[in-house]
Amino acid sequence: MKSNKSILLVEDDPNFGRILKDYLTINNYDVSLAVNGIEGFEKFNRSEFDLCILDIMMPFKDGLTLAREIREVNDVIPLIFLTAKNLKDDVLKGYKIGADDYLTKPFDSEILLAKIKSILNRKPNVNVEEKDVFEFDFGDFNFNSKLRILTHKEGESYKLSPKENQLLKMLVLNFDDLLPRDIALNKIWRDANYFTSRSMDVYIAKLRKYLDKDKSLKIINVHGEGFRLMQE
Amino acid sequence: MKSNKSILLVEDDPNFGRILKDYLTINNYDVSLAVNGIEGFEKFNRSEFDLCILDIMMPFKDGLTLAREIREVNDVIPLIFLTAKNLKDDVLKGYKIGADDYLTKPFDSEILLAKIKSILNRKPNVNVEEKDVFEFDFGDFNFNSKLRILTHKEGESYKLSPKENQLLKMLVLNFDDLLPRDIALNKIWRDANYFTSRSMDVYIAKLRKYLDKDKSLKIINVHGEGFRLMQE
DNA sequence: AGTATACATTAACATTTCATTAAGAAAGTT
DNA sequence: AACTTTCTTAATGAAATGTTAATGTATACT
Numbered sequence: 001m002k003s004n005k006s007i008l009l010v011e012d013d014p015n016f017g018r019i020l021k022d023y024l025t026i027n028n029y030d031v032s033l034a035v036n037g038i039e040g041f042e043k044f045n046r047s048e049f050d051l052c053i054l055d056i057m058m059p060f061k062d063g064l065t066l067a068r069e070i071r072e073v074n075d076v077i078p079l080i081f082l083t084a085k086n087l088k089d090d091v092l093k094g095y096k097i098g099a100d101d102y103l104t105k106p107f108d109s110e111i112l113l114a115k116i117k118s119i120l121n122r123k124p125n126v127n128v129e130e131k132d133v134f135e136f137d138f139g140d141f142n143f144n145s146k147l148r149i150l151t152h153k154e155g156e157s158y159k160l161s162p163k164e165n166q167l168l169k170m171l172v173l174n175f176d177d178l179l180p181r182d183i184a185l186n187k188i189w190r191d192a193n194y195f196t197s198r199s200m201d202v203y204i205a206k207l208r209k210y211l212d213k214d215k216s217l218k219i220i221n222v223h224g225e226g227f228r229l230m231q232e
Numbered sequence: 233m234k235s236n237k238s239i240l241l242v243e244d245d246p247n248f249g250r251i252l253k254d255y256l257t258i259n260n261y262d263v264s265l266a267v268n269g270i271e272g273f274e275k276f277n278r279s280e281f282d283l284c285i286l287d288i289m290m291p292f293k294d295g296l297t298l299a300r301e302i303r304e305v306n307d308v309i310p311l312i313f314l315t316a317k318n319l320k321d322d323v324l325k326g327y328k329i330g331a332d333d334y335l336t337k338p339f340d341s342e343i344l345l346a347k348i349k350s351i352l353n354r355k356p357n358v359n360v361e362e363k364d365v366f367e368f369d370f371g372d373f374n375f376n377s378k379l380r381i382l383t384h385k386e387g388e389s390y391k392l393s394p395k396e397n398q399l400l401k402m403l404v405l406n407f408d409d410l411l412p413r414d415i416a417l418n419k420i421w422r423d424a425n426y427f428t429s430r431s432m433d434v435y436i437a438k439l440r441k442y443l444d445k446d447k448s449l450k451i452i453n454v455h456g457e458g459f460r461l462m463q464e
Numbered sequence: 465a466g467t468a469t470a471c472a473t474t475a476a477c478a479t480t481t482c483a484t485t486a487a488g489a490a491a492g493t494t
Numbered sequence: 495a496a497c498t499t500t501c502t503t504a505a506t507g508a509a510a511t512g513t514t515a516a517t518g519t520a521t522a523c524t
Contacts, residue, residue, distance in 0.1 A: 088343065092343065095346035095349070098350075101350075111323055111324070114323070114324055114327035115327070118332065161470075190353070195474070197510090198474075198475090199474080202472085202473080205511095205514085221481095223393070223510065223511080224482090225380070393481075394482080427485075430484085431484060433500060434502080437501060440502095453492095455500080456499070
């Protein structure tokens with residue numbers, strides 16, 4: 001009937017990795033095991049997973065770096081970190097990147113299983129459409145959010161920075177509608193406070209500069225609420 | 233800005249509960265503290281929360297029982313359990329009930345905060361059913377309360393301030409009917425006293441100025457009672 | 465190692481928006 | 495008439511936003 005959920009497990013300790021993989025397999029998950037961050041990222045790109053379990057401490061490319069790369073491509077897939085005991089800093093970094101959970105080694109396998117179930121049982125992510133759209137036309141512009149390039153019909157192309165790119169994408173996806181400040185902050189900056197908010201304002205200013213080439217486009221502010229990309 | 237997220241905290245240890253509540257309050261959450269499961273359930277039913285933090289070990293009614301009761305009424309609100317030691321059984325039971333996470337005491341407050349943020353930043357799956365109405369037509373006007381824009385058929389658009397917007401929305405929702413003063417005051421100003429009442433008068437005056445473009449519309453005062461938006 | 469580059473954050477200052485309060489006039493109530 | 499409530503405009507101060515520049519902070523390059 002329903003095909004098993006698939007998990008990407010990235011763990012450098014071959015013994016432990018093997019055991020964990022077997023345990024999860026017995027419990028009806030399809031597990032793909034990678035032994036370091038580099039291999040992990042390759043596997044991640046080769047197939048579709050429902051969940052990633054990443055060891056933080058790994059040679060070549062650690063779990064946090066790998067997580068960042070994964071998040072650049074996919075900002076919905078759940079991430080669980082494995083961390084050695086009491087590395088609070090790693091845990092906090094993990095959450096900042098967008099982790100869903102973490103476990104400190106050694107951990108209880110049943111609890112891991114419960115966590116996995118809990119995470120996978122959440123409402124299936126609604127935005128089916130949002131997933132693959134990365135090219136947009138609006139005003140005199142073409143915008144490729146995968147390549148992070150914004151092109152004006154007549155002339156210039158701009159290479160957007162990651163943050164510029166994310167913010168513009170959210171604005172475009174909400175074209176002519178309100179993009180609430182909090183939503184953008186929590187999605188792009190993963191935190192909403194005074195400083196991230198100021199940072200967002202700076203990026204709005206940058207985007208306005210780009211969009212200035214088409215005088216009909218405007219990013220207007222709704223005081224206290226957010227921003228709205230519109231064409232008059 | 234936007235209103236804070238609210239948390240129901242159920243914890244029988246008064247000292248610890250107090251400290252935790254204060255800590256969360258400092259971090260911009262509205263926290264309601266209950267000292268046992270019974271009080272917890274009452275508070276849960278009395279108002280709307282965004283998240284519950286439940287101590288498992290409590291007299292009278294333990295956290296797991298409380299969680300079950302909450303889940304009977306509401307199957308989406310996130311639950312976080314606090315468990316004394318690593319009582320694996322409790323943790324597993326918790327997940328079975330539908331917990332989102334757990335923390336073993338003593339835990340690090342920063343990590344709790346990170347978890348809360350992570351959980352609350354997940355898809356706002358709550359109001360799928362109740363789609364908020366935010367666009368209205370009345371007289372010669374179109375009113376979009378989400379974008380806070382009031383547009384006259386012929387001509388101008390007005391950007392409304394948050395208070396103007398809320399007040400007009402309440403008037404429109406009670407079109408041709410009385411909007412009692414204290415209802416509006418308590419909803420918009422969260423308080424009804426002499427000064428907020430003066431402030432409301434100022435906003436009524438502002439709205440009248442906007443609506444003046446359509447001579448058939450009037451905001452009339454019902455002395456001592458409130459206001460009524462009507463069309464003759 | 466040092467240096468260049470790209471990027472994000474923070475600082476600083478200007479500007480705009482907003483809510484409240486004041487104050488005097490007008491209208492309603494008794 | 496005496497009193498209360500409402501009406502309206504303007505003044506004030508606080509908060510949010512706009513913008514440019516300076517400061518960090520990684521990473522790649524030499």
